[in-house]
Amino acid sequence: MPVISVCSPKGGVGKTTLASNLATVFSQSGARVIAVDFDPQNSLRLYFGVPLNEERGFITRIAENGPDAPWIDAVINVGMNLFVLPFGRSDEPLRKVMNQAILTPNFFVKYQAPIFANPDILVICDFPPGYSDALKAIAPVTDISLVPLLADAASVSLFQTLEDNELIDGPLNNRLGYYIVLNHTDNRVRINREVQEFARQNFSDRILGVIHADTSVPEAAAMQKSVAAFNVNSSAAFDIEVIARKTASMLGFDVKQGTMVLNSVESRNGAQSK
């Protein structure tokens, strides 16, 4: 049931990297995770070692079986507790069909319940930069949105854009709201420090965490290893784990000795109200 969306008004800020690493961290903590790629670039699968020539995805299902086709058949198991749902190879008309389909009210609950309304599965969605129909469509079922940004001057104006709900002309979700992750920060660079300072002073309750610039991340991706497997002391891996832990606690997961038990926000609140 819990759905995390990773989106950003800007490109090249590390959305796919964050989404894939979060999926790995959560799955290693014992949660069943599906990473869903809503980006037509179809590159999320590469982070999980899916071969380059394997180009099938949920959009392939739509092409084959129509707009209401169940996507679950396109899910690929890429590790213990870890699954990926690639976008698939597409063209413009096909994407139009898909966008129209997902924008129908209650699409995800009605037609994709095994993925998006499954209390045992944590869904992490990756999006293309800026506005996308998918981002708007997923908002009603999203629990929390993580927004990676770079700690540079361009990001400063984006803080307010986000605060004003301008990305999809409405809130990114109706539950826990959005949180900013300052990615690829290098404190040796003055502007990086200043932007962090600015963010802390003005949006401190919106800043979920900071991920240090660390070449371990791309190196690990190139070797198709998890970051921790490449460099067990990687600072970026540590930072991502901190962010995962905070996200988990906001979603109300129980984390016990490395095992994460999924409790949907509703069931947790329900238990409390009893």
Next chain:
Amino acid sequence: MKHFFENLLLALVVLPIMYVMIVTPMTAEHQFVFGLCMIASCFVLSNLSSKHMVSVILILVSVTMSTRYMYFRLTQTLVFTSLVEAVCGYILFLAEFYVYIILLLSSFQISWALKRDVVPMPRDISKWPTVDVYIPTYNESLSIVRDTVLAAQCLEYPQDKIKVYLLDDGRRKEFAQFATEAGVGYITRSDNAHAKAGNLNHAMKLTHGELIAIFDCDHIATRMFLQDTVGAFLTDPKLALIQTPHHFYSPDPIQRNLYLGRDIPAENELFYGPVQRGNDNWDAAFFCGSCAVIRRKALDEIGGFAVETVTEDAHTALRLQRRGWKTAYLNKILAAGLATERTILHIIQRNRWARGMIQILRLDNPLFGRGLTFAQRLCYLSATMYFLFALPRVVFLVIPSLYLIFGISVLHGSAAILLAYALPHLFMSYYTSSRVNGRSRYSFWGEIYDILLSFPLVIPTLAVLISPRHGKFNVTDKGGTIDKAYFDAHAVRAHIICAIFLTFSIAFGIAKYFMPQYFNVQLSAVLLNIGWAVFNLTLLTAAICVARETPNKRKAQRLEMDIPVLIYQESGICSRSTMRDISMTGCRIDNVLGDMMLAEDPVTDLELATDHGPVNLRVNMIGNSAFSDYLRFDFGEVDINTRRELVRLMFTRPDTWARKPYKQDNIIVSYFTVLACIWDSLTSNRKQRRKNKNKEKPAETVEDAVKKDASEGIA
């Protein structure tokens, strides 16, 4: 009123008993038994309870036994057969009388030590007074002053209410330049009239803060210094001064050369503990020149810092109190500085203190003049009179030899009766002070400190007593290093001569004892004097050992701490590790790189995760330690902002100087410790403080990081 009558009643009961205990004459046997009974009952009482009331009773008994001894000395022992004996005898009596007076005064001083708490600052920041921070300097090197200034900038106080000033009496260009770079005020003047006091007074004319915080140029403040001290001024409008301890993060010569790594309270622990707390109880805590905050209004009223003596600090406090201002002592270490490096410098520094305090005694005697309460007079008298100690100390060292060599008998009476009176007096005063001050001063060490200073201070003491208006302020050199061990015979020349003299007299005494047929002596008296001389020689040897300078190479102080650190390699790989120790010039961290460490991918930067955000440093790795447990780095040149962050990290945490209290003193253990220290010093043994790797904290975990962020209010 009720208390008054209770006290009156108590006095009516206690005083007659004390009177009888003091004046009743006894034979040697009776006195001996009486003394033993008193000692035994105090011993039992002391072991039954650690309550303060028991300490007060012990002080009372101790004072009574000492008074009984002095009464006996005055009435029965001042009988002499020759002029030489009479002169020597009266000199000894005067010396003992001085010690007795000091005992009375200090008993009064320390009997009710005040435990003052921090007065919290008001929530409303607009009520916080403005503060000028003064850092006076004259000839100290910039390398010392720099970190003090940077630490002062780290003080947590509203930025528009605090101004830091470097008061440079040396008129040095590089100091002015540094002050500008750092962003602090720079004040200098055309002359050096009245030394430090003059420097401070000059600055007072140019700045306008309601409060003035003063730090000697090596005293690095922790960042809560002002918030811990300023509150007291707001609740008490008559408060003029709050003094905090002078703590030293480098070992003083005695610690370095004689303690040799042992956990013995430093020399200043007694003063910045029981003594100042005791003073505070009688509203007589005094200014010590640094690590204090003073109210400008009060200073204006007395015309600024006192310039008449070379200890402007104590004299200023005395003046303030004469005008009815209150003072306070907060026993919380909020700053730390450098101890004097070498024995000779320690002696020179104390020479100034002694001269200044004796100047006050002569020029502005606290017993007389207006404005003070009786208790304040006693406390200030104690503080100033204490510095006459050099004269009696030398007398006590030499007296037994007079008898052993020349047969000059300075005490009339049998050895038995003298012992019977003296032992309870001596034992009780040692025992009581061990109980009351046992966590800040171990037995016999006070004597060693005094003996070290005694000979060099004799002439200055006499000179100032005779001519108090002369004397120059001298600055204590600090921040030096000692590369090789050496013996500074010059500093303790007189001590060595005295030690030889004592050794000779002990040998002579032994000869007399075993060949009584050739000498006309009382054997028991010879034995008594040999014992006394041996005791003297022990303490004297300990004092001489302090001049055996052991190397003090490390210029930058190294502090152990466990904080997360990031290691940047040239390729951009960034790994997490834990820092284990740090100095201003380098650090040591856990080696987590393992096979990530490649010759072609060297470490270029570190990022320290401090409470105040990250600090980045360019580093060079020292040595090739691929397989060792630790990586060692050298910082190279750091810019002023980075240096400030290092200072903030290393020296300004509120708990930087917190330490476990010292173990309670034990007289016998302490005596053997003295012997062991002498032995180790003579044989160049140094106790190595063993580093315990298991004690190191584990690296920061994800949970720690999440909790830390939560406490800082980040998402």
